[in-house]
Amino acid sequence: MKAMFRTLAGIGLLALLSACTTTDSVVSDSQLQDGQNQAGGAYDTRGVSDTYGYNPDGTANSQNPYGQITGGPSASQASRVVYFDFDSFQVKAESRPIIEAHANYLISNPGAVVYLEGHADERGTREYNVGLGDRRNNTVRQLMIGMGVGPQQIRTISYGEERPAVLGQDEASYALNRRVEIAY
Amino acid sequence: MSPPSARSAAASPLIVADADGFNPQIILRSSDPIMSPAWSPDGRRLAYVSLENRRAQIYIQDLFSGQRQLLTAEAGINGAPSWSPDGRRMALTLSRDGNPEIYLYNLLNRTLSRLTNNSAIDTEPVWSPDGSSIVFTSDRGGSPQLYQVPVSGGQAQRLTFQGNYNARASFAPDGRSIAFVHRSNGRFRIAVQNLSSGQIRILTNGDLDESPSFAPNGQMIVYATSLAGRGELAAVSADGKVQQRLVLRSGEVREPAWAPFNN
Numbered sequence: 001m002k003a004m005f006r007t008l009a010g011i012g013l014l015a016l017l018s019a020c021t022t023t024d025s026v027v028s029d030s031q032l033q034d035g036q037n038q039a040g041g042a043y044d045t046r047g048v049s050d051t052y053g054y055n056p057d058g059t060a061n062s063q064n065p066y067g068q069i070t071g072g073p074s075a076s077q078a079s080r081v082v083y084f085d086f087d088s089f090q091v092k093a094e095s096r097p098i099i100e101a102h103a104n105y106l107i108s109n110p111g112a113v114v115y116l117e118g119h120a121d122e123r124g125t126r127e128y129n130v131g132l133g134d135r136r137n138n139t140v141r142q143l144m145i146g147m148g149v150g151p152q153q154i155r156t157i158s159y160g161e162e163r164p165a166v167l168g169q170d171e172a173s174y175a176l177n178r179r180v181e182i183a184y
Numbered sequence: 185m186s187p188p189s190a191r192s193a194a195a196s197p198l199i200v201a202d203a204d205g206f207n208p209q210i211i212l213r214s215s216d217p218i219m220s221p222a223w224s225p226d227g228r229r230l231a232y233v234s235l236e237n238r239r240a241q242i243y244i245q246d247l248f249s250g251q252r253q254l255l256t257a258e259a260g261i262n263g264a265p266s267w268s269p270d271g272r273r274m275a276l277t278l279s280r281d282g283n284p285e286i287y288l289y290n291l292l293n294r295t296l297s298r299l300t301n302n303s304a305i306d307t308e309p310v311w312s313p314d315g316s317s318i319v320f321t322s323d324r325g326g327s328p329q330l331y332q333v334p335v336s337g338g339q340a341q342r343l344t345f346q347g348n349y350n351a352r353a354s355f356a357p358d359g360r361s362i363a364f365v366h367r368s369n370g371r372f373r374i375a376v377q378n379l380s381s382g383q384i385r386i387l388t389n390g391d392l393d394e395s396p397s398f399a400p401n402g403q404m405i406v407y408a409t410s411l412a413g414r415g416e417l418a419a420v421s422a423d424g425k426v427q428q429r430l431v432l433r434s435g436e437v438r439e440p441a442w443a444p445f446n447n
Contacts, residue, residue, distance in 0.1 A: 013201050013406060013430075014211075014221045014230065014441040015417060115238055123372065125352040125365050125394055126439065127220060127264040127277065128321055128328055130240075131284040131305035134261050138283065156260055157238055162217035169413060 071112050071184040073105045081165075082140060084178040086121070089135040091143060099140055102182050103147035110150060116140050117181040118158040119165070121174035126160055133158030136180045198232060200247070203399075203406075203442070205417075205430045212245065212252075222265050223444050231255065231265035231274065242276060255289065256296075264308050268315055268335075275299070275309035275318055286320050288335070299337060308352045311335075313359040319343065321351040330364060344377065346384055354396045354405070356422070363387075363396040363405050363422075374407050376422060387424040397442045398422075406430065406440045 072080070080102075082095040091099065106112055118133030137156035145151055166173045198218050201208040211230065212218060219233040230245050240262040245252040256262045260279035267274055274289040278296075286299040286309045300306040304324035311318060312332075319332045322340070327348040333340040344350035349367030356362065359379075366375035366386060374396045377384040392410040399406065399419075404426075406419045415436035419428045430440075 013203055013205075013417070013443065014198070014223060015201070015437050016196055016198055016218060016221065016439045117238075122392065124328070124349065124367075125308065125321065127308045128305065128323075128351050130219070130261055130263050131277070131279075131307045134279045134284055135305065137260075138279075155238070157235065157240055158261060159217060159235060160219075162219065162235065167413075 071105075071109070072114065072182065073101045080182045082136075082180045082182070083175065084136055084180075086174070086178065087132070088178075089132065089139045091139055096143075098182075099143050100147060103144045103149050106144065106149045106153050107147075110153070112184065113153055113155060114144075114149075115183045116154060116156045117163075117183055118156065118160075119163060119177055119179050119181070120161050121177040122161045122164065122169070123174065124161075126162070130158045130160035133160050133180075136178075140180050140182075198230070200443075211247065211250075219439065220264055221439060221441050222267060223441055224267050225269055225271045225444050227444050231267065233263050233265065242274075261307075266310050268311050269313055270315060275311060275320075277307040277309065286318060286333075299333060299335075300340065310353050310355055313355055313357055319353045319355070319362060321353070330362070343379070344384075345382075350375075352395065354398050356398050357400055357402045361422075363398060363407075365394050365396065374405060374420065376405075376424075385424060387420045387422075388418070388427070390418075393418075395439045395441075397440055399442050400445050406442055408438045408440060 079098050082091060082098055102114060106114055116137040118137040120129035120132040137158055141154050141156060144154060164177045165179065166176045196214060196218050197210045198212040198221055199208045199210050214234060214236055217235040221230055221232045223230060228247055230247060232243060234241050234243055239257060241257040242255040242262045242265050243252045244255055255274065256276065256278065258278050258280040261277050261284055263277040265274050265276045272291055274291060276287055276289060277284050278287050283303060284305045284307050285301065286306050288297050288299055299318065302322065302324050304322050306320055306322045308321040309318045315335065317332050317334050319330055321328050322331050325342065328351045330343045330350050330353050331340040332343055347367055351365050353362040353364045361376050361378050363374055363376050365372050368386060371391045372393055373386050373390060374388040374393050375384050375386045387405065388407065390409040393407055395408045396405050402422060404419050404421055406417060409416055409418045415438045417430040417437050417440050419430055420426065
């Protein structure tokens with residue numbers, strides 16, 4: 001075994017296989033190749049769990065994949081996604097009320113911790129896109145701190161282009177992938 | 185209504201295979217993204233970025249024992265690890281001080297020093313083969329471009345001037361040229377630039393080509409490309425004359441890295 005690894009290390013390629021299996025519902029490869037827009041739908045999703053992530057009915061206290069209890073304002077009060085323009089980390093005016101709602105929740109719940117999860121569209125290099133997601137996180141973080149949220153209540157992670165919201169290769173899909181998700 | 189997000193647990197194994205794509209071996213499986221695999225110069229260890237458990241971390245994993253060791257887990261980015269040619273240091277990207285900067289991690293005494301200090305995104309560091317300088321991506325001039333800075337610190341010199349997106353360099357083993365991702369007419373392609381003349385040559389013709397990695401003999405560059413929306417690996421000769429697809433196995437493949445020497 002060791003000899004084989006040595007050989008492999010010597011002449012080998014190192015690579016990542018991406019997303020060949022998912023635990024949730026997935027779109028098939030043929031669907032991906034045939035174009036991303038299904039009849040009547042604006043986009044495909046890569047599979048959405050009903051137990052974590054975006055929470056369309058705003059139900060609090062559902063479990064995220066890490067076993068923690070989710071929190072935050074309900075979706076009727078605030079969305080959990082802030083969108084950005086291409087290669088930009090400026091928060092648009094329309095997104096400010098979303099951030100305010102979360103800031104108010106965090107101020108009212110000083111023990112709560114929010115995760116800002118920054119994302120980029122797939123264009124460009126992967127680590128530079130991690131940089132873009134990080135800057136988007138930081139813009140939202142600074143706004144929240146300016147609104148009175150304690151810095152210790154905010155954690156950030158940038159996924160770059162590694163976790164797209166939708167899989168299309170068109171501007172409408174890219175716009176949905178340039179985002180910060182606000183999670184608890 | 186806002187769209188749902190794709191938060192499914194995507195299995196994304198890290199594999200080592202022969203250069204022709206045979207004998208794939210899974211080095212690591214994770215339900216969360218793994219990024220930016222990098223070989224140690226002796227080919228015995230790998231560094232990579234893990235986004236497990238809602239935080240970015242850089243690990244070093246021994247290929248023989250399979251054991252892994254946590255290198256950094258700072259707040260924010262822990263990314264883009266690159267070994268120094270002598271194996272004693274790691275260049276990497278952290279954003280713990282507010283925005284993405286290049287740091288050098290001394291693997292012997294486990295100390296960190298900061299190499300860049302700029303309000304821009306500074307990332308994707310790679311060592312020159314002689315170990316004297318680092319080439320990295322920065323948008324300090326308004327668009328992502330490649331810069332070079334001495335390992336001892338000091339003023340960074342801009343290397344790329346053609347087009348408004350040049351990023352993620354890979355050094356040729358002789359240190360005379362770099363391969364990188366170059367955007368031209370909205371398409372991302374692999375280009376090579378001669379460092380003394382500044383001449384660049386676009387080698388590939390895909391729409392989303394990325395992650396170039398020079399072979400140790402300097403003759404070929406392996407890279408990731410997108411065919412009908414699927415991630416595949418391909419190789420191109422350094423003069424652009426020979427193109428080749430590499431078929432690893434079913435499933436999408438990305439971020440290839442050529443091992444540091446030929447046995």
